[in-house]
Amino acid sequence: MSTANRETPSPTAGRAGMKKELPEQFKDYRHVWVFIELERGQVHPVSFELLGEGRKLADKLGVELAAVVLGPPGEATWHAVAEAFAYGADLAYVIEDPLLAHYRNEPFTRAMTDLLNTYKPEILLLGATTLGRDLAGSVATTLLTGLTADCTALDVDADGSLAATRPTFGGSLLCTIYTLNYRPQMATVRPRVMAMPQRVDKPVGRVIQHKLAMAEEDVVTKILGFLPDNQSAKANLAYANVVVAGGLGLGAVENLQLVKNLARAIGAEYGCSRPLVQKGWMPADRQIGQTGKTIRPKLYIAVGISGAIQHRVGVEGADLIVAINTDPNAPIFDFAHLGIVIDAIRFLPALTEAFTRRLSPHNRDKLAS
Amino acid sequence: MHIVVCIKQVPDSAQIRVHPVTNTIMRQGVPTIINPYDLFALEEALRLRDAHGGEVTVLTMGPPMAEDALRKALTYGADRAVLLTDRYFAGSDTLATSFALSQAIAKVGETFGMPDIVFTGKQTIDGDTAQVGPGIAKRLDLLQLTYVAKIASIDLDAHEITVERRSEGGMQMLKSRLPCLITMLEGTNEIRRGSLDDALRAARSQIVKWSAADAGIEDLTKCGLRGSPTVVKRVFAPTSRAEKAAQIDTTDKSLRDLADDLIAAIFTRQPALEQELAVDGGA
Known part of the structure; x- marks a missing residue:
């Protein structure tokens, strides 16, 4: 309006x-x-x-x-x-x-x-x-x-x-x-x-x-009660330190699981770009961008997100932006710090596994000894 | 009951392109839609009408072509459509828009019966300000209920309404009074398909078209550019970062090696991250 x-x-x-x-x-x-x-x-x-x-x-x-x-x-x-x-x-x-x-x-x-x-x-x-x-x-x-x-x-x-x-x-x-x-x-x-x-x-x-x-x-309006959000189910994207998000490049709703798996492996919050909310693939409280949440994490990994300006203004405050996209000309590479041109659906399982390997306490102990 | 739903015709944002040289919006051929957030307001209004009886009037301010959005709203089952259109409204900011719409709503009330509820969407997808709803409420002295997730009950005799309102960190349960203005939260319902009868009726319906004068607006200095305290001084494309993203070389590498390369590049740039991720996630 x-x-x-x-x-x-x-x-x-x-x-x-x-x-x-x-x-x-x-x-x-x-x-x-x-x-x-x-x-x-x-x-x-x-x-x-x-x-x-x-x-x-x-x-x-x-x-x-x-x-x-x-x-x-x-x-x-x-x-x-x-x-x-x-x-x-x-x-x-x-x-x-x-x-x-x-x-x-x-x-x-x-x-x-x-x-x-x-x-x-x-x-x-x-x-x-x-x-x-x-x-x-x-x-x-x-x-x-x-x-x-x-x-x-x-x-x-x-x-x-x-x-x-x-x-x-x-x-x-x-x-x-x-x-x-x-x-x-x-x-x-x-x-x-x-x-x-x-x-x-x-x-x-x-x-x-x-x-x-x-x-x-x-005062006409009276407060009858207040029901606090269930904190565990609620996305706290805005203040998360690490965020992984998926976009249309994921191709199918099932592939969102790859984003969630990566997020879980590195203790990140997950989110998405606007089109996925419009398609009903994710709830609106996980949308990142001008009309969703603005984020300022230390690490932001954008998967299959082209990088429209309305998305860009929502993520530009991140310390490090990593873009994974098949299209070398996607605008996201204009403002990401690190990029890789690759099919995310093939690459994400390997990345999740590599992070898990590198971050597992067992391997870290071995490295330190 | 009488319910007024304010809607806006917006360009389908998924298809907007910016001219690379002139930095202007290329509107040609971009299809228009009813602002998606407004559909939640419309559906809620139709449900209330179905439950309590009465009429739903949809209202929009816009160019003559905004008639398409109104006709679409009629196919969903709205009873009446009013188009407020006048060149004096061009360039309205949120304050001038809420003035024109509130005048038109008052006129709708005079002509077709005072509304019990005025609905708007949470915000539009083109302006994204979420300020016109509150503006209308203030100008018409209606109780203001924004970000409503659910209308729990309405008592028309007692003029009472209870709603669940999204607020920071939770849901407020509020009891308030009719008439009120509600901005409806997204995802709270799904717009109906509309019956064949409604489609036929929509095609036949006469859309009420009002100029500023028809809507009873005498003070044109409160409309459009002249009535807008804010002024757009500059429109521009954001500047790109000086350098593009550093690319991981993908030639002749296994997925596993590429993943390790990317992780190494991340931790080279942000060394403190590795400790942090190991604490939060990993394992």
């Missing part, structure tokens, strides 16, 4: 080239904010990744980096505040309220829009999680400001505007989007797109506390 893909790119480019004159009521909007996503006592790691990115933007602009922590009264909220400082925040805006114990759209939208209208930041970053996307859409529409979703790069240009880059046209091209005449400039970024910054122990700095102007009876 969205139209980030404009029908007429040329006039937009023309308009963006026009001289920018920020309306008077937005001229006092300053500083960079990052929303800290706190759920069931845990801060989502994407919030720290965004603090790292927000730090760079704030330093370029010569302004402060603030963390926004919305949570229930008590320890978890203050732990999140402390962590935000450790990951680079200069100050924190905090609303403690029982209504903010678990995410619901109404109290969180209210809390966030009140803070934004009161303290007026120029930039607000949120994680593109289910929570962050639910909240960002409501907040941006309430404030009638621009929101760029699922950015893959953030920068500030010479006149201090946020330049937010994201894939477009189904991930076949990238575009850079500006919010010229409105504030705050809002952007969401998916988990693992930005690198995790270094954590440095720091005392808690300046904290500005705010009250939530809402009572439970004002």
Whole structure:
């Protein structure tokens, strides 16, 4: 239902080239904010990744980096505040309220829009999680400001505007989007797109506390329960150290077993490219790419994946990308570090066996002695 | 009950090509489809109608050719289709899109009965923002239920709805009130084939076509490019890495040797990995 893909790119480019004159009521909007996503006592790691990115933007602009922590009264909220400082925040805006114990759209939208209208930041970053996307859409529409979703790069240009880059046209091209005449400039970024910054122990700095102007009876939606995911069955691709994924080059659904066998042998998570999900070969939570999971493993092995841009943007953060593909001209070889042109269906059993041989404790002991 | 389902006609992304020289999208000949995520919303709406009675109206904003997507939705069993089409909508970002659609939904409500539920898909496959659904909810002051995996119950007399909502790390069970906006999670149902009767009816059906004025939109500055706070400044292809992948030489080698070569190359580049893999996997 969205139209980030404009029908007429040329006039937009023309308009963006026009001289920018920020309306008077937005001229006092300053500083960079990052929303800290706190759920069931845990801060989502994407919030720290965004603090790292927000730090760079704030330093370029010569302004402060603030963390926004919305949570229930008590320890978890203050732990999140402390962590935000450790990951680079200069100050924190905090609303403690029982209504903010678990995410619901109404109290969180209210809390966030009140803070934004009161303290007026120029930039607000949120994680593109289910929570962050639910909240960002409501907040941006309430404030009638621009929101760029699922950015893959953030920068500030010479006149201090946020330049937010994201894939477009189904991930076949990238575009850079500006919010010229409105504030705050809002952007969401998916988990693992930005690198995790270094954590440095720091005392808690300046904290500005705010009250939530809402009572439970004002909130229509009630939480009846929460069913945590079965952790063992659930793919944790985004934060896995080693990932093996298959694509259309596998040819048949049975051949996915070869990918799973390799993954098991090296203790990797397994996943796939978008077409396999569309074919129903794998569940959507194992899809890797712009519309699936973004990964940053130490090792990524792509098997029979051609490497469309929408896949590429989801894996580029990997330390080492290995591509196995029959087509020497497949675009995956343009961004993989290591490649082998071979029929994966023949090669994978040999590779699995070779890894097992090399990694088995028995052989390692022999090598060491 | 009356249910409105917002759908979008999108290019079949599997067949999009980028012109190698001009970096523009080659749209010619690319077939269009209903955004696949929207089909989960449509099927859920049809099931609710079948269970509770009432009507399903499908709504889209787009060029005149988006009529094809609406007609397809009618073949699945939707009762009515509305096409919002006007050159003033060209270049809409998510905020301008949610404005136009919310105005059209209000007009649909006035004309055909107020909706109890407005559905959208989770996101589109071309824009991928997932922001228009929440935008519509906010503008129409509807309760917002995103990423819904299951509608557990609806009580039309009490205006109550309970749903299971995908959230980070688990499913939330939520009780909320009608009217509401639901964005439906993928994989939650399968679109029906549609009956022969529906196919015949779809072919005969008159699709309601509204311009901005027909939909009651007076303030055109909130539409299209003018109504969009975001501006696309640059569209470009990503730069390639300076060097292509280092290739393992496959001439005259057994599979076993090639596997050993590849593993050696991996550990040469990332020496720390070997210890890590041996701990996690191996054995």
